[in-house]
Amino acid sequence: MIYPPEPFYVLDDITPRNDISLGRYNINMGIKTDFAMKFLDTELTDFAYNKLEELRNITLKSVGLINSKDHRYVFVKNKQDKTSWLLGYCHVEGNACDLGIEGGELDSIINKNYTCNLIEYSSHNVDSMQQSFALLSIWLIWANYACTNCIKLTE
Numbered sequence: 001m002i003y004p005p006e007p008f009y010v011l012d013d014i015t016p017r018n019d020i021s022l023g024r025y026n027i028n029m030g031i032k033t034d035f036a037m038k039f040l041d042t043e044l045t046d047f048a049y050n051k052l053e054e055l056r057n058i059t060l061k062s063v064g065l066i067n068s069k070d071h072r073y074v075f076v077k078n079k080q081d082k083t084s085w086l087l088g089y090c091h092v093e094g095n096a097c098d099l100g101i102e103g104g105e106l107d108s109i110i111n112k113n114y115t116c117n118l119i120e121y122s123s124h125n126v127d128s129m130q131q132s133f134a135l136l137s138i139w140l141i142w143a144n145y146a147c148t149n150c151i152k153l154t155e
Helices: 033-041 046-062 105-109 129-150
Strands: 009-016 025-032 073-077 085-094 098-100 117-124
Touching: 009 129, 025 033, 025 129, 033 085, 033 105, 033 117, 033 129, 046 073, 046 129, 073 105, 085 105, 085 129, 098 129, 105 117, 117 129
Parallel strands: none
Antiparallel strands: 009 025, 025 117, 073 085, 085 098, 098 117
16 A cells, blocks of 8 residues: 555545535545645646546446536646646536535635645535535545655655
């Protein structure tokens, strides 16, 4: 097994909500800012993007969610206008069901004036445990794949 030099993400929450106006389930993930900045500075190749999409599709099919071209990973473009490894958001079948970085935070990350130690990914409109599991799974696929491609790893 290959490990990053230090833990770089957290699963903060995956619970049912009391207020269902934002969806029935809540997922909050976070990655360390220094890792996110390395992801932002590293260009995502077409080969890697296609591999991530392949893994995402397999995951969605395994939980019974329809594979749709409208539901893809959405990556952040860096200052050089290149698609980076930093995930802006991912979404699955549903009514705007996604897990992503809030817009204001994303702007400060791109401009490299983000001051918090952790970048938060928040869920929106997650109405089923199936959607929760799918979002968590595809986010983890991205996070681990990004780490292995952007960070020096140890065995």
